């Protein structure tokens with residue numbers, strides 16, 4: 020994405036196709052993986068390559084997609100956020116907590132009007148993101164540790180709010196966006212698409228987006244260029260938490276319930292989507308375009324495995340192996356790029 | 362070929378291009394055992410490229426490559442290493458997170474029968490090697506915590522003592538103080554006696570003439586001459602390098618130079634009693650508009666720390682900064698930039714984004730001036746193009762990734778970042794390091810021009826020439842304290858060295 024701007028130089032490279040491909044490995048490999056997986060499942064199962072199933076896949080990756088938008092910012096800065104799933108969970112629970120529940124739901128909650136419930140939930144996730152941001156930038160705790168702690172804190176708040184119970188009702192706006200559809204297209208897919216698009220536009224066309232890439236590319240140089248690196252890092256942590264929160268609210272509406280540990284698989288899935296898509300774990304390379312490809316790889320894989328007849332326990336292992344391969348490619352692509360730049 | 366010895370290494374008709382651009386065209390190069398071979402040429406002439414071919418970094422090129430008379434083709438730097446070739450790269454390539462000892466033994470740590478690293482032995486041997494080279498440092502300290510000059514010395518030591526038969530030094534002295542350069546030369550001469558072949562690249566032509574047996578001059582990817590050092594002069598070499606008379610470009614600064622009367626224009630920066638543990642003691646001075654203040658001292662005298670404090674990267678333990686009459690404590694580099702302070706640190710790596718194109722490198726520190734929310738790439742390129750032209754950065758393509766420029770051209774980009782919207786106070790650390798004579802002259806002219814436009818400029822350097830060529834007033838820093846101020850009086854290289 021960012022590297023496409025070297026196109027004029029690429030044009031002069033008469034016999035430079037090999038180095039060019041090498042430097043683009045990070046964008047090409049995920050794409051090939053996607054094509055390969057799709058072809059494989061289409062061949063293995065007649066029910067895979069249908070319009071209906073495409074709709075399924077899109078719906079299945081939507082919540083992950085919303086969460087992954089913010090995570091892309093974080094990983095581009097060479098940081099990590101392990102609290103995304105917990106923050107999604109607690110935000111989803113919070114929005115239900117502030118909504119009037121059926122009488123059989125035994126939670127001492129505080130019913131408020133829908134707009135207020137949504138506002139409070141968003142404030143909650145933003146506040147948690149702010150704590151992450153302060154821990155990382157002001158105190159200097161590595162994001163890996165800081166967000167690990169936040170993962171536990173958010174899980175704790177979730178537990179206190181629902182106390183082992185399940186809530187069902189969320190504000191009507193949320194339930195429409197999470198589980199309704201318009202013209203046959205689920206709203207949740209539309210929301211995910213809009214968030215991904217917005218993330219892409221911010222990263223590509225705004226000054227802030229440029230700063231994110233530069234901080235990720237060389238943090239020291241960003242500082243010596245007079246950028247407020249801490250402010251930028253803090254901002255991406257808050258963005259990540261808010262995206263997670265939005266994903267959490269939509270997810271709760273989509274699943275039809277809000278409960279503890281509902282989002283646990285989303286941590287791995289979101290990180291996988293970003294990394295499999297080719298965004299560099301070392302920062303500065305990749306973007307939302309990569310994340311979208313990563314989401315599709317993951318979606319096709321998860322969905323496709325359901326269409327073929329294999330042991331459901333084996334599926335877990337297969338997913339792990341694919342993730343490992345993607346990580347290897349990610350690290351390797353970085354090295355190839357550095358070599359191409361020698 | 363003198364004495365008819367068999368070359369240890371011979372290159373014939375080497376041509377190397379990066380995409381469409383030819384970096385080397387039909388270069389012949391031979392290296393004899395027991396010779397120190399100096400290499401000079403303008404920025405971008407192709408020196409580093411040729412050396413990287415020898416060291417197995419660049420593996421795609423055309424031409425013949427012979428070692429001990431036998432045709433060879435390296436597939437990687439490891440192959441070259443196995444053939445006894447070791448190189449100190451122009452860009453420092455140490456591992457900052459490892460210890461000094463690990464860096465010295467990088468790749469071949471001593472291990473016991475179980476394959477475990479013998480830490481104690483490694484630390485002891487590293488310590489011995491370094492002290493033989495006059496470096497006194499705890500082998501178990503983290504390398505990244507040491508000053509950049511010391512890191513460079515350690516890297517040089519690693520390569521010199523690696524037992525290689527061919528040693529390549531690409532601008533090794535740029536961060537060293539005169540006594541350290543002297544020690545390096547002594548070691549090189551000793552290695553030469555043992556039959557090691559050494560290639561030595563530098564923009565300090567006196568150094569080249571002093572230490573090398575043969576000098577080769579590159580221009581525009583071609584070898585223009587090769588002569589015995591004894592048969593040539595500095596002027597002749599410069600002329601060969603740039604293709605015209607070069608006497609006017611280089612002064613030797615051995616004679617006295619009279620500094621002008623101190624300016625009485627407005628004080629832009631006042632530094633009062635600045636102290637930092639183990640680095641700076643009660644440093645006080647003023648920098649005035651339209652004046653260049655030079656700060657000279659040996660490596661480790663506290664210059665680096667001082668420059669970091671001025672730009673808000675480090676916090677002093679005590680003391681105040683007063684910028685245009687207002688006391689400031691910079692919470693971040695961004696705050697310093699907003700207050701009108703700019704810094705070009707001595708390390709390019711710390712200042713530049715190697716994987717990003719040149720124009721993004723230039724625009725990064727002024728983005729908020731040209732765009733509030735949305736980027737304006739066309740305007741960024743426009744601004745970058747102007748700077749590239751003004752500083753004569755080669756190749757003049759603003760879309761090229763920065764990592765593809767030669768070292769000296771990268772240095773120019775680092776300066777270009779601050780020139781579009783000049784700050785009130787410009788702090789330059791080693792502004793001409795790694796630049797050829799022509800480029801140095803360009804920088805000198807740019808700095809004078811900025812001074813004429815009323816900027817306050819501080820130049821910090823460990824090279825007396827740099828300070829002498831630029832400064833109107835000179836402070837000498839020694840072990841973190843200002844020990845001497847030269848103003849309105851004669852000054853020379855010797856006087857500076859004496860004071861430090």
Ligand SMILES: Nc1ncnc2c1ncn2[C@@H]1O[C@H](COP(=O)(O)OP(=O)(O)OP(=O)(O)O)[C@@H](O)[C@H]1O
Nearest residue numbers: 361379384404405406407408409410765767768769
């Ligand atoms: N990886 C690369 N990709 C594209 N061009 C390159 C690359 N490396 C070097 N070049 C180009 O090759 C030319 C020679 O560069 P080289 O680094 O050899 O110069 P140099 O003589 O070492 O200069 P300096 O004194 O500035 O270090 C330059 O024009 C440079 O831009």
Ligand SMILES: [Mg+2]
Nearest residue numbers: 409451767768
């Ligand atoms: Mg070079």
